[in-house]
Amino acid sequence: MAEFWTEFLWPLILILLKIMAFVMPLLMAVAYLTYAERKVIAAMHLRKGPNVVGPFGLLQPMADGLKLFIKETVVPTGANPVVFLLAPVVTFVLALVGWAVIPVSDGWVIADINVGILYLFAVSSLGIYGIIMAGWASNSKYAFLGGLRSAAQMVSYEVSIGFIIVTVLITAGSLNLSDIVRAQSGLWFCIPHFPMFVLFMISALAETNRTPFDLPEAESELVGGYNTEYSAMTFAMFFLGEYANMILMSSLAVILFLGGWLPPVAVAPFTWVPGVIWFALKVSAVLFFYLWARATLPRYRYDQLMRLGWKVFLPLSLAWVVLTSVTMYLCGWLPN
């Protein structure tokens, strides 16, 4: 019995506690990201944004959450009920499982696995399923068109994201996310790989279906796209999943290019600040870019989106992979 306790039950409890310690702040971050989005966009539109519920409207996300909780979930008659209800769950779960390998500070990670970056890439490439399943199961033309657009868009941009990740891997010499961050202690990768950093930020917008690439839910032509038929809690799960994915992609950008938990310069006042604070600050800065893009840019046309992905980003990132590896090889900078 004692062995069962030490070998199995205690590690299990420990892992569950760790997961809670990650998921709770994440969900709070998601709630306040929606608030920040409304406030930031309002400021850019010269409006006030939410300012009624609580001081400065700070309780607005709670009110919205409560509203979504207590409303009725409607399943359309023509829908395929199992797949219809599975789709939001898939989206939400996939948005959370990616966090298992994100190091928010040195050693602060649930699973420090060797192939961390591949795991994250796999999880983000699965994100399509929630959307395409929702589009099909709703049995509605708008939702279906949204789902198909999303599938084509995410598959296209994943290819270039894959090559961008390869350039970082060649430079860092590891697939482990903590090692990638440690490799940047001298110089953040956003400086030598600046073009790839720009490409990654744009591809991340496309990968998370954000403006200017939000064609899957283009409200002016597709009503609400893939989530047209969703209501209450099922809609809330899509919403939470989408925002958690935004934060996940921002963290990935921070880990790959902006030095993760490392301070900008390793001198006294900067090194006093704990790594997790640096990480949160950098993620917030990247998220601000997301919101800024949404307030500023009009939506892309579908053919332009595809052209950009396949004819501009893919050749550019591929050329950069070759350039990086040749430079690293000729200068003898290749790790080990």
Place this chain on the structure above:
Amino acid sequence: MTAFVFYLFAALAIASGAMVVTARNPVHSVLFLILTFFNVAGLFILLGAEFVAMIMVIVYVGAVAVLFLFVVMMLDIHAVTMREGFLKILPMGAAVALVLFAEMSLVFATWMMAPDLDAVRAAAEPPLTEMSNTEAIGSVLYTDYIYLFQMAGIVLLIGMIGSIMLTMRARVGVKRQNPHEQATRPISDCIEIKKVATGKGV
């Protein structure tokens, strides 16, 4: 514990594999196929081959199955008409299964009967403590097997060019965008630049 997890993944893989061929709705079939891929990836992780497991998920689940799903959803397939062809295709399917089974048995039989072949198999896998398996794959793939690897790439390239050639046809009377022309329009034709005071708006 490992044995329990192995049987769990194996049983789920076989069960969902069976559902792929028996499900009435083709979309459900593809979803079960995805579940099969996942369980196989789980089995790879149990073997200590985490790189192969991740590539399995990225390539098969993240890309191939998405395209399957894409196509199956677009096709107007009726489950009933699919059933009718079932008996006709059955002998062919059984023959393919038999050949695959025979080949797999041959591979295992060779390993069992020729002990020196076992040495060849072991040489390719250095112990996990020495080298992570991503590193191990990379160190042989780009050195010992470089020609085979490049050949596989060329075969894929030919396949890709072939499928593009088969589906591409020149159509007349289609209005096309010319991105170059669009990008080189003079700025004065399309936008008007205004000085806007901060916090005032237009």
